[in-house]
Amino acid sequence: MPVIIYIAVMALVTYLVRMLPFTLFRKEIRSPFFKGLLHYIPYAVLSAMTIPAIFYSTGSLTTAVAGTAVAVVLAYIRLPLIVVALAASGSAFVLGLFI
Amino acid sequence: MKKLFLRGIKDGIPIALGYLSVAFGFGILSVSMGLSVLQAVGISASNLTSAGQVAGVEIIAAGGTLIEIILTQLVINIRYSLMGISLSQKIDPSFGTLQRLIVSFGITDEIFAVSYAQKGKIKPVYMYGLIVIAFLGWTSGTLIGAAAGAVLPESVMNAMGILLYAMFLAIIIPAARDDKGALFTVAAAACLSVIFRFFVPALSGGFSVIISAIAAAALAALLFPVKEEE
Numbered sequence: 001m002p003v004i005i006y007i008a009v010m011a012l013v014t015y016l017v018r019m020l021p022f023t024l025f026r027k028e029i030r031s032p033f034f035k036g037l038l039h040y041i042p043y044a045v046l047s048a049m050t051i052p053a054i055f056y057s058t059g060s061l062t063t064a065v066a067g068t069a070v071a072v073v074l075a076y077i078r079l080p081l082i083v084v085a086l087a088a089s090g091s092a093f094v095l096g097l098f099i
Numbered sequence: 100m101k102k103l104f105l106r107g108i109k110d111g112i113p114i115a116l117g118y119l120s121v122a123f124g125f126g127i128l129s130v131s132m133g134l135s136v137l138q139a140v141g142i143s144a145s146n147l148t149s150a151g152q153v154a155g156v157e158i159i160a161a162g163g164t165l166i167e168i169i170l171t172q173l174v175i176n177i178r179y180s181l182m183g184i185s186l187s188q189k190i191d192p193s194f195g196t197l198q199r200l201i202v203s204f205g206i207t208d209e210i211f212a213v214s215y216a217q218k219g220k221i222k223p224v225y226m227y228g229l230i231v232i233a234f235l236g237w238t239s240g241t242l243i244g245a246a247a248g249a250v251l252p253e254s255v256m257n258a259m260g261i262l263l264y265a266m267f268l269a270i271i272i273p274a275a276r277d278d279k280g281a282l283f284t285v286a287a288a289a290c291l292s293v294i295f296r297f298f299v300p301a302l303s304g305g306f307s308v309i310i311s312a313i314a315a316a317a318l319a320a321l322l323f324p325v326k327e328e329e
Contacts, residue, residue: 001165003138009165010155011145013172014179019203022183023196029188036320037313038185040284042215043274044312044319045178046208046267047288049150052296054264059257067258071265075272081113088265089120093258 058092062099067092100224107228114209114229115236117266120259121149122237126244127256128153132160136245143241147207147234149263151175177309182211191220198223205230212270280323288315 029035058064071088079087122143129139134156146152154171183206194202202223210229214221275282291311295302302310 003134003159004141006155006159006165006168007138007142007145009168010142010151010172013169014146014148014151014176015204017173017176018179018183018206019200020183021180022187022203022206023199025184025187032324033320035188036280036323036325037316038181038188039325040280040316040319041178041181041185041312042212043271043281043284044288044315045181045308046212046271047285048292048308048311048315049208050264050267050271051289052293054261054268057260057264059260063258064261067261067265068268071261071268072272075265075269076276078273079269081266081269082116084269085113085117085262085265088268089258089262092261093255096254096258 058096060092060096060099063092063096066095103222104224104228107225107230108232109228110213111210111229111232113266114213114233117209117263118233118236119240119243121263122240123244123247124256124259125149125152125156126241126246129156129241130245132156134159134245136242139245140238140242144234144238147205147237148176148179174309178208178312179206179211181312182206182208182215185215186211186221189215189217189221191222194223202226202230205233207233209233209266216270280319280325283323284315284319287318288312291315 029038054068055061055064058067067088070091071084074084074087125143126136126139129142130136134142139156142152142155146155151172154175155168158168158171183203186206205226210226210233214226214229217225271281271285275285288311291314292307295307295311299307
């Protein structure tokens with residue numbers, strides 16, 4: 001099968017998954033439980049995607065743990081996203097030179 | 100209008116920088132699996148999602164079926180449906196159907212997180228700014244990665260693997276610091292995700308994220324109800 005068909009199907013499914021709920025959902029949600037659920041979902045998704053995957057993200061558990069520790073500290077003191085990301089990556093890189 | 104668009108661009112720059120490096124990795128992966136540079140860039144430009152694209156390329160390379168592609172994309176990307184519903188509660192009345200159809204294309208984890216963190220209701224132009232710059236970062240990163248192949252040493256590539264996850268931490272940790280409910284959510288989702296990873300290896304990564312996230316957020320909603328009106 002031509003690759004272009006795979007790509008078109010991928011793109012279509014991904015778009016529909018995004019578009020249908022966002023476009024069709026017009027009501028203000030009243031249920032406190034459902035409101036709370038939607039408020040917490042993004043944090044839950046990001047957390048579940050990051051942990052434990054971050055520990056396998058550099059190909060070495062040691063450098064990944066070091067990078068994660070740097071990221072946690074810098075994120076805690078509220079440094080900007082890109083600073084946290086570059087510092088984590090930079091420290092993983094530097095440590096990687098020594099092991 | 101223009102000011103709000105520019106603010107979207109500015110807020111989207113960290114996203115675009117993060118995407119640049121991740122997409123770079125995606126470009127290299129795609130070409131190493133036998134796709135052309137054009138195909139790799141085409142996938143990034145039409146999908147704008149990381150995990151789904153990687154899974155898709157693997158299936159294409161393995162000559163998998165369309166059903167497999169459809170199911171994989173559904174499972175990995177269903178979180179965008181949840182984000183879309185969340186976002187639909189935060190948008191300005193100036194969002195008509197056309198604006199929703201356009202912005203739908205750009206709902207990613209990072210764009211969602213940044214827009215959701217805005218105070219007050221969100222306007223379409225702001226989203227356009229965010230999406231345009233993120234899209235440029237994602238597609239150009241793919242192009243550079245696919246074209247450059249393995250020019251960068253492996254040590255640099257490896258260290259770059261942590262970029263996106265560190266960005267995620269930079270989003271959830273300050274939130275968890277401010278809000279007990281968010282702290283509980285983040286901790287519970289991380290615990291569940293670790294448990295699934297080590298004790299239920301048969302569960303795919305996409306499913307693990309979905310189950311962990313819904314369970315953690317539902318518990319948090321019960322234990323830490325959200326106060327009315329922010």
